[in-house]
Amino acid sequence: MSESNESSLNINFLKESVLKRLCESLDKANNKGWRKLGEIVKNDKRFKVSLEDMDMCSLKALEADGSPSRTLLKLIGDQGCIQGELMEFLQIMGHTEALQCLKPPGIQILVQPQSVSVIAGHNLRLSCYAVGASPVQFQWFKKTEEVKNVLPEHQGRYRCEICCNNERTWSSEVEVVVIANPCLSQMKEARIFPQISGAMECSEDDFLSINKDYSFEKPYATDKVALLIGNLTYRNHPQLKAPMVDVYDLTNLLRQLNFKVVSLLDLTESEMRNAVEEFLSLLHKGVYGLLYYAGHGYENFGNSFMVPVDAPNPYRSGNCLCVQSILKLMQEKETGLNVFLLDMCRKRNVHDDAMPNVMLKVTANIVFGYATCQDAEAFELSSSGFTNGVFIKFLKERLLEDEKITVLLDRVAEDMGQFDPTKGKQALEIRSSLSERRSLTDPICLGGYSDATEAHNPLWSKAHELPESKILDFECGVRIKMDFAAEFSNVLVIYTSIVKKPEEMQSCQAHITDLPLDLDVDPKLMNKETLEETGSFLLSGSLPQHCLYTRLSSLQKLKEELAFTVCLQVQFGSLDDLVQWNMHVNIGKPLTAKLDLNRPTRKNSCQVTCHMPHSPSTSPSHSPGSDRRFHNQDPCCPQPYANPYLNVCEHLHGAQAGYRDFQLNTDHAYQYMPLSPLMNPPSIPIETTDDIDDMQNEFINSLHLYKHP
Template sequence: MGDWNLSIGTLSEGAQSRLADMLDNAKCGWRQLANVVTEEPRFRCSENEMTSCSLQVLSPTGSPSRYLLERLSERSCTLGFLLHCLKKMEHHEAVQYLTANVMERFQITVQPQAQHATEGGRVVLVCKAIGPAAMGYQWFKGKEEVSPLDITISTLRVSAILCVTTADRGMYSCRVFNLYHEVWSDQVHVKIGESGASNVFDVYPFSSYLHFLLFVKATDKVALLMGNMNYLHHRPLRAPMADVHEMTNLLRQLDFKVVSLLDLNWQEMHSAVTEFLLLLDRGVYGLLYFAGHGYENYGNSFMVPIDAPASYTSENCLWVQDVLQRMQERETSLNVFLLDMCRKRNLNDGVPPQPGQLKVTANIVFGYATCVDAEAFEVNKDDLSNGIFINFLKQRVMEDEKVTVMLDRVAEDMGRCEITRGRQALELRSNLSERRALTDRIQSSGCPETTSARNLQWAIAHVLPKSRNLQFDCGVTVQLGFAAEFSNIMIIYTRILENPKEIASCSAHLTDFTEGLDMDLKMSNQENLLDAGSLLPMEILLPAELPGLYTRLKGLQRLTKELTFTVCLQYKYTNLDEEVHERQTVTVGKPLVSKLNLHEPRLPRSYSASSSFDLHSFSHSSSFPEGFGPSFPASETSSIGSASTTWSYYSQPGVSATPSSPGKLNLPVEDDSPELFDSDAPQPLTTSKSLPHGQVEDLTYRFSNMHNFHSC
């Protein structure tokens, strides 16, 4: 039986997030739970706390239910009382889940095997278990606990590695446990010193294994995600925006520094890659994802920019193998390319370019969304959703497995999809020799200056303007807030914060933007994010008496000067019919990726004309180069935010600006069916990329201390 007297906080991270997912709804959710827990006065939430719960949806990382559960945990609310409240609410799904999570016992699915090894060799014992909550583990020789050289845990797999002598002969077993239960594996016999081998996993000299242990960490993890949709001379695509957004959120959970960009021309793609290379260094994991049009000739892959002519050749595109060679020059520990594009031959191309000499390394992984001379399809739907490749990849990318193993499983999943079978299949190419995974932890290098410089170099491209209040002569206060949807797309939110009694009605619109921005004026100043063209599928919950408007600015990489716009206030006095106008001009500098001037040509290879220095040549004794600081104004250092979906937070008066708790992105779910598509009938396929919006899965996001909160 489980111990229901334990605090809510003893639940695993995954269990708390799952409960929050179930409670993030209006009919039977966190508000109802907050009312029920008032049976115990100490659990009563104040008005400010309830408001703070509501405002969690201002951030994609926020969850009102998770915030409420944390407040209850701080007040020592027990699992038993939570279960009582859920039953009273008649939230049967949450009751069933909580009961199973606390009560269900472990089950060992893979038992360790008997081993033979020579003295000084390596013995690997593996135990695999399933269970509902966070697991602990201990290895025993007989009744004595042993401390292996290394114990690794994938999702449910526990491996103990021993460098053995004859004294290590004996019977071994594994204890798997959590706060509620424990289970023991079978005892297995390890024989040492005898010739021959029976059920031997691996036997390596200790020196080789020591070498393995020294090089399994990443000094950092960096990803460049590019999605091209709106082509000038080719069929537009649907899904790259959703795909880049999805991958950004997933990789952020894995502690990747992500640069996410949409709709790039040739120059911008080349410049973006150059800037990406500056973030790479010895020991870093580098990942490049591209969604858009593409082709492959004679083993050479090319990514097509949005300005490619109708009959494009390699000169109009970005050459993947050249990017790989440049990544190798950075001495990265892992180079991953995920290419979500077609690989048909381009008959317009003549002799393919000749790549330079690639280094002989064992750290390269290519994941192609389709096979050679084949197309990458998408379901031809009107709504915005993930493409086929990402729809399968997102279900596996968080697995703690060697990256090639993870992609193999994605390929198997795609192979079971009826609609694409025989037409699209993931292809994996790799020479990766070590067990490197996207989930590997980051272990800082011996040069903290390099790490700090890399963090700052990345942060330069993700500076958001601070939210601000504008005071107008009539006494109205207008608040501006800023959010980054992608590294080159920003959303501006305006709302009336204070309105004098003598003014009957007023509204604030944005106009007169700096030239060069990619924006549709018809979609500016909209009452919700979706009407403004935003991918973020949520509504910000603000009091009805404080309406707000959204404006979405695309193509910030083309901004050649500071962003300036006008706030136009329109209002009427109670005793006058005539509408009065006031205007204020606002300048917010160069936000997000616009600071990198991607529209400007770069010098060849790893030198960037726009960037201040090259991390690769950064020595242990180096300090920050002169001139680096001014490109990152001190006034904006507090505004560093997420590359993809970190909101600039503005609170109501009296509401504290509290960083949101990890939680789910509030997505409207139309269909809970596990099937990939919403109908058994065949769907029309095109070489564009979209799936039903209701199939986008809810995810838990963790943005590694990259919150961007501001309170006025």
């Protein structure tokens, strides 16, 4: 239909989708609402609108689905008002939003590209989706230059030009940062091969109905949210290594797919429950929700349980979080896709006889990726100081592929099946009720948000904002710059550098002291000259050198604002003693400290995430459970004296197996240390598996294998 024909159309014949959006704009109580339109129409001799008519329109606001604007438009439409005349009235009002509802649709950008950091060696995908009255065309630019492929040296700011008929518009400008992959730092050929995606072509009818029921050629999400939890520093159970690196790698990849990622390490039971509650608050209709958990766990009666770091020894379901109960609450949000990636053991917990009564809805949007089969263990890998679980080792090679999620996981399962060290011991299990071709690469189409969602989305963004850089000027003339980096959503790295020093000073150093006791930071790991000395191996190479670094983990435990002292020590040539100046610094609540995950769990919080007949808040006694690796009644050990796990390591002069753990020494090399008598009771015999020699022969150089229950 031509523009002139549309202008002569009686407004009573407007499409319902157009009328609905128009009324939503005019029903708003402001100086450009329906009352203002009524006053303008009343002054026009072509139409008659009395005070009684205005009162009738006003009464419609009292009805549940009533619309004063719709009643007014029907009134003047019955008097012959056409679309061109209504547009004149709206122009007089200066109501551009309402005018846009009536004008022939131009280009509408549905999904803006987003800034991203990409690890060298991985694919990058920048997406821009737009619609128009006729087919739209796209061309990507780096500043003013057209681009077709991107190499590491091409990092910078990008934007997309969209053309439709004679109209042109630009997408938002985004930043692409290429980070050297520590595992590929020795490879000269390491580089990225990004895919710059195009966009949709939609008709005018598609455009007009977008707010009502718009669909892409492929499925889409209204948002993408991921909660990643890695528990490794257990208080009463064997500690793990892989969850830290697994969560870090998965975070970087999911962010490339435009997921809102919350990555958390070492959570207690109450912190895990509160984190899940915050995660659920970000979900609404059509959202893709992904939950990844790495740590100790078990499975009873088809229900999976995640074990917090403060779980007692032994533990039961009341001390843990039930995955199926979380899924039930996600379903109530009408999510478009629920993906659970569980990197934990699935052995039976003989100390827990509870049978959760979780009634799940029959939906076609659930995918479970279990790192191992039922009643089996999961394993960790360690090589050159970087540790991955077997599952993530292969998943991260596939995650960015534009494939249906079940197809992608099938390929990961095939890759794992060819891995000799764990062949016959760990196999990926996939359970799915997915009936559509939904993938993690699906675009985001912004839909309607509830008031709660609109309130929580800014909170999520705020909870991932780093403190601003600080310049500290001391009275002695020294100037110090303080910067911040996020290793995880609850792990902050502070690094300081001296940017100005008077000539009469021989040397000076600035140390951070007096940190809040909530954080429980080891002073021996503060103010180090390298990141590795602080315990941070993942940001190495991405932060500037010649700084002093301090790593603050478990920010979720911070009850007050993060305040500390910067102590400046100066050596003058004319003095033997050091001279000291102190400055107080307050950076507020950084990152997820703003979420107050340390708050007490609500009385019914166990039912919120774990529908158990008993819980810490309702049971008279604490629920016990099991240490998963070192006790002969461990649920992971069906036989009293069976070896509950397998350790394989290959050294320069041969391999050995048995009960071993590893720790990080100050020289940053991994060694294998015997367990303490408390961790390895002498009454438990040490046994090895029958095929250990065969596995050692097939093992890769410097590759170490651990079980991670």
